[in-house]
Amino acid sequence: MNLSIVIPLLNEQESLPELHQWIVKVMTTHNYSYEILFIDDGSTDDSWNIIDGLSKENPNVKGIRFLRNYGKSQALHAGFARANGDVIITMDADLQDSPDEIPDLYNMVINQDYDLVSGWKKKRYDSVVSKNLPSKLFNWAARKTSDVQLNDFNCGLKAYKNIVIKNIEVSGEMHRYIPVLAKNAGFGKIGEKVVQHQARKYGESKFGMSRFINGFLDLITIWFLSRYGKRPMHLFGAFGVLMFLIGFISTALIIIFKLVKLYSGYQTILVTNNPLFYIALTTMIIGTQLFLAGFLGEIILRTKSNEERYKISKEV
Template identity: 85%
Template sequence: MNISIVIPLLNEEESLLELHNWIVKVMNARQYSYEIVFIDDGSTDNSWLIIEGLSVENPNVKGIRFLKNFGKSQALHAGFAKVQGDVIITMDADLQDSPEEIPALYDMIINQKFDLVSGWKKKRYDSVVSKNLPSKLFNWAARKTSGVELNDFNCGLKAYKNMVVKNIEVSGEMHRYIPVLAKNAGFGKIGEKVVLHQARKYGVTKFGMDRFINGFLDLITIWFLSRFGKRPMHLFGLLGSIMFVIGFLATLFIIIIKLVKLKSGYDTILVTDNPLFYIALTAMMIGTQLFLAGFLGEIILRTKNNEERYKISEVI
């Protein structure tokens, strides 16, 4: 199979039929063998009924339905587990991503040998204040932190080799950082293509300003996981050791000074009356806790089991 198209969605009943017909038109024009995998992330409208109808009409349509809204990352994870195509295309269901971009993305994966190609919505039809400016700041921070030189990390339109999606774990809200996850998994040839961004035709956006706050928090998480996710002791153990040594040396200094003063006949205060003693004691306690955090992290890594992150009610 040439192409698998993964489409996560939430309450997009107005656009699904039009999107399906548009994709089919592009696939048939290029004579691609394909599958379309819709992942209904807990829609409360008629989205699933439409997907069921499309699957009867078109045997290339498949569907996964979640019991409730688990998030885009979980939807992509479920879709990636199911796909069989040589090239995987992800796109949003709101018609803001154009299926006409699929052939060029497919060519970049197959003929130009990219592992992953991310779309870049260079010209956007979103609000400048609520989306464009925060998005530019977010993408700048992601580039500097991750080392992946992309202009639009959060573009839903992306293309992957099958091997890439089978070897990355998309959890939490990490769908924004799939290129970083791919890089950390060893897939180094990551490209970018300017894609058409269309104004929303139906409904309203499902994302608010809080996605950028969550995005920056996730950026810190993925930075930590990429640097220390497999060796937390290297961070917490080092910081803990430094803090403990500073506290221990400060305590030793206080005791030596007291002994010297006593031997010399000078008046001196109790060690416990010295404010520096409590600062040193606190440093030693924090150091011990950091060291234990690293130690526990190492134990968890060696004993963890994959947990079920979503529940599927129906599969077509």
């Protein structure tokens, strides 16, 4: 099979028939063998009934429905697990991503041997204040932190080799950082293509300003996981050693000052009256806690089980 098109969605009943028709037109024109995977992330409108109807009309359409809203990352995870195509295309269901971009993305993966190709919405039709400026800041921070040189991390229109999506774990809210996850997994040939961005035709955006705050928090998380996810003791242990070193030096100074005063015949003061005592005590406690955090991280890493992250109510 040439293509698997994975489409996560939430309350997009108006756009689904048009999107399906558009994708089928592109697939037929280029004679692709394909499957369309609609992942209904707990919609409360008529989206699932439309997906069910499309699957009966077109045997290439498949659908997965979550019991409730679990988030885009979980929807992509479910879609990736069931995708069978040589190339997997992800796109949003709101008609802002153009299916006409699919052939070029497919050719870049197949003919130019890219592991992953990310879309770049260079010209956007979103609000400058609420989306464009925060998005530019977010993408700049992501480039600096991850060393993956993409202009638009958050573009939903992407193409992947099958082997890539089968070897990365998309969890939490990490869908924004799939290129970083792919790089960390060893897939280093990552490309970018300028794609057409269209104004939203139906409904309203499901994402607000909070997604950028969450995005920056996730960026810190993925920075930590990419460097210390497999060796947490290296980070916590290093800070623990630093705290113990400060505590040891403070303790040594306390002893030296006390011995000097005793030798000089001065009346000694209580150790607890010396500020260095509290520095030594505090840093020793913090150092111990950091070591314990590192040990607990190592234990959890070696004993964690793959817990169920979402529940599926229906499939077609």
